[in-house]
Each structure stands twice: as structure tokens, then as C-alpha cells.
Amino acid sequence: MSRVWDVPVADSTRVRDVRVAAEQASVCAGLPPQRTATAALVATELATNLLRHADDGHVIINLVESAHDRRTAVQLLSLDHGPGIPDVAQAMRDGYSTAATLGAGLGTCRRIANAFDLHSAPGRGTVAVARIDHDPAVRGSSPSPHPRAGGVNVPLGRAEHSGDAWGWVHTGDRLTLLLADGLGHGPKAAEASTTAVAELRGVADRPPADILRHLGRALRRTRGAAVAVAQVDLGSGRLHFAGTGNIGARLRTDGGWKPLLSHPGIVGAQAPATVPVQREAWRDDSLLVLHSDGMPTRWTPPDDAVLLRCDPAVVAAVLLRDAGSAARPAGDDTCVVVLGRGTGS
Ligand SMILES: [Mn+2]
Incomplete structure (x- = not known):
């Protein structure tokens, strides 16, 4: 669990590096192939987003314990000091892709990841997190009332x-x-x-x-x-x-x-x-x-x-x-x- 991938996304060649790191992390976590593919897709989208919106962003990939089944999950975090996303609601809409033709869109990330959240502040930057568990995301279950x-x-x-x-x-x-x-x-x-x-x-x-x-x-x-x-x-x-x-x-x-x-x-x-x-x-x-x-x-x-x-x-x-x-x-x-x-x- 101590293995970490910290990939700076300075240019488009690094998008691939983030995806490869997500695949390596998925192997370390023992994720099945379709969840590995999900992690790779989300990683590509987060990295593409950084490229579009920020100059000094990076993606940190940690192995964490899944909140629901205690197995090892992959956590992807993108963080930047960019200008922030002007319209988060629009950016999160399913099917909306920041890169227009590339990438799955943040809304898709939210739908296919087991957990997804994003904070964006104008002039301060954006942080997004996605966690990928062994089992596909189940939507509609009520969030836990516990901390x-x-x-x-x-x-x-x-x-x-x-x-x-x-x-x-x-x-x-x-x-x-x-x-x-x-x-x-x-x-x-x-x-x-x-x-x-x-x-x-x-x-x-x-x-x-x-x-x-x-x-x-x-x-x-x-x-x-x-x-x-x-x-x-x-x-x-x-x-x-x-x-x-x-x-x-x-x-x-x-x-x-x-x-x-x-x-x-x-x-x-x-x-x-x-x-x-x-x-x-x-x-x-x-x-x-x-x-x-x-x-x-x-x-x-x-x-x-x-x-x-x-x-x-x-x-x-x-x-x-x-x-x-x-x-x-x-x-x-x-x-x-x-x-x-x-x-x-
Ligand atoms: Mn120390």
C-alpha cells in the first residue's frame, strides 16, 4: 500500500504516463480487467483535463482501502493551481467532454468510478478525486451517515x-x-x-x-x-x-x-x-x-x-x-x- 505514483502533467505525452501508472496501480490492487480499464479511462480524463485547464497539474495515485469491502482500491487525485473550472455543473454533466472529441468527460468519470468528487475555486485551482474498487460502481445507494x-x-x-x-x-x-x-x-x-x-x-x-x-x-x-x-x-x-x-x-x-x-x-x-x-x-x-x-x-x-x-x-x-x-x-x-x-x- 506504500507504492505511490505522482505524475506531473506538463504536456500531452504525460497523459499516457498517467494512464500507464493507473494500470500499474490497478495490477498492484488486484483489480479485475474491466475495473483496470475504468481506472485507465478516468486517469486519461483527469490528465487531459489538467492539460486543458492548468499549467502545473499533477496526478497522484494511491492504493487505499475500499470503504465498502475493505479490499485495496485505486485512488486517482488530480490537483492543480490553475484558474479553476468556471462552470463545474456543466463540466460534470454526463456526455460533456472538455476536450470536445477526446476523453470521456468528468460526468462519465463520476458515473463509472465508485467515488468521485471535485472542488474548484476560481484562481486557486481544482482538485478531483476518483476511487475505483473491485466491483463496478452501484449508484443510488444512500451515502453513509457516518464520518x-x-x-x-x-x-x-x-x-x-x-x-x-x-x-x-x-x-x-x-x-x-x-x-x-x-x-x-x-x-x-x-x-x-x-x-x-x-x-x-x-x-x-x-x-x-x-x-x-x-x-x-x-x-x-x-x-x-x-x-x-x-x-x-x-x-x-x-x-x-x-x-x-x-x-x-x-x-x-x-x-x-x-x-x-x-x-x-x-x-x-x-x-x-x-x-x-x-x-x-x-x-x-x-x-x-x-x-x-x-x-x-x-x-x-x-x-x-x-x-x-x-x-x-x-x-x-x-x-x-x-x-x-x-x-x-x-x-x-x-x-x-x-x-x-x-x-x-
Ligand atoms: Mn517521514
Whole structure:
């Protein structure tokens, strides 16, 4: 799951690169041939769109866990600093193709992907996300009333693997989200963080401090990781947060943002004996952002109501895009994860 494809779309030759990357990702995810074809079609459309509307766009392809069957899915994210799409409703209409004769159109992408969402702001750019599962998209089912997690994971210097990893588990009333940043970067960092995510499944119903203790043992054979665990109890409307190492976290509740604090240490190497747990209220409109230290510490939390209702992966990608700049390049792998009620379209 640590494999990432980050393809800049500077000219038309890169459209093919994005499609090939989507096909490679589909093979890694074990998608059947017709879903691989869907991923390739959506990838081509997103890349073509970037070429038409933006100068410095790129497509990031992550392997993520499908929200409905827990199998590995392919997530395609296009992001740019372009002028924005003037008429999103028109661009999303099925059959409408930005390239007139080429491409399937964004409306088709929305119909054939299992999840699709797009945020476009004039002068700031566009972020679009599509997820392709093993099974064809089923339309008309009501969206889940529960919060869900989405994220974006980008390796330093367009490396093949990210040393960051995230995962979430929903059991009963409890939703547990984990972000791990393996020490350093490269495959050894990826081994530590993916171990943390794999271990979460067996212990997700335990309190966050217990989960970190368990990971402290499980990660001993790895080089260790910074890990934060956020657990929402939907029944009681409470959020419990515990973090060891440098994972940033901010919670939006009642229209304001507050930081959640991690504590010094390395899970699997120099973990503190006890990790303080922060307790906060969790409401229907709450939104949680976790990020690794590739993200600048001083990012601006969003207040755009339209964005806050978007698919969590779109929110994460907008935060990543707007926090970075050529003057402030990321110094490490960067992962941003958002937990919220955003439904997308
Ligand atoms: Mn790292």
C-alpha cells in the first residue's frame, strides 16, 4: 500500500504516463480487467483535463482501502493551481467532454468510478478525486451517515514508496483512525508505517493509549515510527486522541479549529511509558485533520463551507496543495488524512 505514483502533467505525452501508472496501480490492487480499464479511462480524463485547464497539474495515485469491502482500491487525485473550472455543473454533466472529441468527460468519470468528487475555486485551482474498487460502481445507494476518512500520500522527490501510511477501522459505534510516519523515508520507513496500519485491525476497538502500547511492541522489529491514533465514539460524541512523535493534528468543532497534541517519542524504539490522551467533543459537523511532518506546520485551516463538505480525500489534497510552494518544498514524505462527514458526489 506504500507504492505511490505522482505524475506531473506538463504536456500531452504525460497523459499516457498517467494512464500507464493507473494500470500499474490497478495490477498492484488486484483489480479485475474491466475495473483496470475504468481506472485507465478516468486517469486519461483527469490528465487531459489538467492539460486543458492548468499549467502545473499533477496526478497522484494511491492504493487505499475500499470503504465498502475493505479490499485495496485505486485512488486517482488530480490537483492543480490553475484558474479553476468556471462552470463545474456543466463540466460534470454526463456526455460533456472538455476536450470536445477526446476523453470521456468528468460526468462519465463520476458515473463509472465508485467515488468521485471535485472542488474548484476560481484562481486557486481544482482538485478531483476518483476511487475505483473491485466491483463496478452501484449508484443510488444512500451515502453513509457516518464520518469517513480519506487522504493523500506523497513520497519525497516522487519516490516510488512513501514512508507514511494511514488506515481506519469502523467497528460498531467506534471509528479509529491511524497515521504513521516511519522514521526517515524509503522502503524501511514504509515497512514501519505499514506494519502500524496492518496491526491496527486487530486492536482498533481498544483505547488509543492501548493501541500505541501494542504498536510499541509490534514495531520493535522495524526502525520505528511517529504514530497518532484518533478514536471517535459516535454514541457518546467523544474524540480521544493520542500521538507519539511528530504527527500534526487539528480538530474543527463548532466552527473553530484547535490543535491536538502529540508527545515526543518513537513508537517501536523510544516510546514513553504512558502517552497522554486528549479528549474532545465530536459533533456531526466535526472534521479532523492528521498530517505527517512533510506538511509545513503553519498551514491555514480551511473555512470554505463548500470544501468542508467535499470528500475527505479532496479536503486533504486541497490542504496539501495550498500548504506547499516552490519556496517551501516538502522535506519528507507527506501524508494528509481527513475524517469527516463529507459525502462528495
Ligand atoms: Mn517521514
